[in-house]
Amino acid sequence: MHVIDFMSQSWITEGIGAVSGAAAASVAFGAGEAHVRLLRLDPGGEVAPHETGFGQLFAPIAGEGWVSQGADRALVSVGQAAYLPRGVIHAKGSDAGLIALVIQVKDLDLGGEV
Numbered sequence: 450m451h452v453i454d455f456m457s458q459s460w461i462t463e464g465i466g467a468v469s470g471a472a473a474a475s476v477a478f479g480a481g482e483a484h485v486r487l488l489r490l491d492p493g494g495e496v497a498p499h500e501t502g503f504g505q506l507f508a509p510i511a512g513e514g515w516v517s518q519g520a521d522r523a524l525v526s527v528g529q530a531a532y533l534p535r536g537v538i539h540a541k542g543s544d545a546g547l548i549a550l551v552i553q554v555k556d557l558d559l560g561g562e563v
Contacts, residue, residue, distance in 0.1 A: 470494025
């Protein structure tokens with residue numbers, strides 16, 4: 450068993466396309482094309498629009514945030530997740546602040562229509 454203390458991770462702000470108030474920490478790198486990151490957004494924090502290199506499952510573990518893809522924008526809070534397929538332009542942000550797990554995989558089959 451390996452217990453991960455999310456709050457003691459090394460948070461970075463470079464290279465994540467932050468507009469303001471955003472930082473990320475790598476939790477695990479999978480074999481091949483799977484990665485798990487933490488994303489922290491301060492109140493009003495935002496990550497600028499960018500293309501997904503992987504499919505991303507965005508799952509808040511504290512607070513509430515939003516994801517946008519084109520003109521579509523969805524609020525996502527603890528107990529929910531948003532999936533962004535590979536190759537789409539998207540942005541993320543939070544009005545109140547959040548910490549989210551971002552699970553990146555080459556593709557993810559959610560069963561049913563996405």
